[in-house]
Amino acid sequence: MQQKEKIINYFEILRKRNILSSSYLFIGKDYDVVFDIIKLISCKEAEGFCNKCWDCKQIDKTSHPDLFLIEPDKFNIKIDEVRQAIKFLSLKSFKLPRKILLIKQAQYFSPAAANAFLKTLEEAPKNSLIFICSSQLEALLPTIISRCRKIFLPFTDSDKELSQLNEIMDFLSGRDIFFKDRKKFAAFLWTFVMLLREQINSLLGFENNHLLKNRECEIILGRYTLSQIYKLSEDILKVYSASKSVNMNLALNLLKTRL
Numbered sequence: 608m609q610q611k612e613k614i615i616n617y618f619e620i621l622r623k624r625n626i627l628s629s630s631y632l633f634i635g636k637d638y639d640v641v642f643d644i645i646k647l648i649s650c651k652e653a654e655g656f657c658n659k660c661w662d663c664k665q666i667d668k669t670s671h672p673d674l675f676l677i678e679p680d681k682f683n684i685k686i687d688e689v690r691q692a693i694k695f696l697s698l699k700s701f702k703l704p705r706k707i708l709l710i711k712q713a714q715y716f717s718p719a720a721a722n723a724f725l726k727t728l729e730e731a732p733k734n735s736l737i738f739i740c741s742s743q744l745e746a747l748l749p750t751i752i753s754r755c756r757k758i759f760l761p762f763t764d765s766d767k768e769l770s771q772l773n774e775i776m777d778f779l780s781g782r783d784i785f786f787k788d789r790k791k792f793a794a795f796l797w798t799f800v801m802l803l804r805e806q807i808n809s810l811l812g813f814e815n816n817h818l819l820k821n822r823e824c825e826i827i828l829g830r831y832t833l834s835q836i837y838k839l840s841e842d843i844l845k846v847y848s849a850s851k852s853v854n855m856n857l858a859l860n861l862l863k864t865r866l
């Protein structure tokens with residue numbers, strides 16, 4: 608099963624059992640998947656979603672009255688935008704059982720906007736659903752990250768993280784690696800998390816993405832159990848969300864003790 612289908616299936620089960628959380632953080636850039644999930648949750652015409660009914664069509668056009676979209680304006684999500692969204696969520700829904708707030712590129716929250724949003728995220732109004740998307744976790748407030756269920760979106764062609772793979776292999780083999788550049792450090796951690804996610808998928812019997820097509824990768828990661836990999840990816844994610852301020856090489860040494 609492809610990662611995309613897996614995510615859709617996951618939400619299908621959540622919807623069926625009526626156990627959706629109030630907020631999700633989608634990590635990546637594949638917004639098509641996110642729109643499919645919104646349709647899946649909203650469409651009343653089909654078991655999955657029909658793509659033909661009024662709700663599906665309006666969602667595709669982002670003109671559904673029960674969907675509010677926040678997108679950064681020149682790399683900035685402003686507090687006014689957030690205030691409107693908060694108001695939107697507090698109103699009764701027009702047609703759908705849940706009002707949906709979709710935030711694209713949440714890494715561009717201004718600090719004031721992020722703080723204004725936190726309270727809503729903590730106590731989301733009933734019958735509302737908050738979808739936050741970001742490809743740069745290190746730029747999000749840790750409190751935002753910790754309050755959402757995290758969903759890893761499939762890779763898109765614009766993901767260029769593959770170049771980090773050799774460094775990760777070196778690291779996993781116990782070789783010393785050093786970073787001076789924070790961007791490279793963050794990219795390294797990010798690819799690392801992606802790689803571990805793929806290994807988790809693979810151990811759970813799902814089809815791999817492209818990172819694990821590397822044989823060396825497969826052998827090195829094969830030494831770890833599922834729970835070790837879960838733990839390691841959580842630890843790396845923590846370092847990643849602090850990668851703007853953390854002492855990079857100290858953090859790497861700490862991670863190394865977890866291998």
Ligand SMILES: [Zn+2]
Binds near residue numbers: 657658660664
């Ligand atoms: Zn539909």
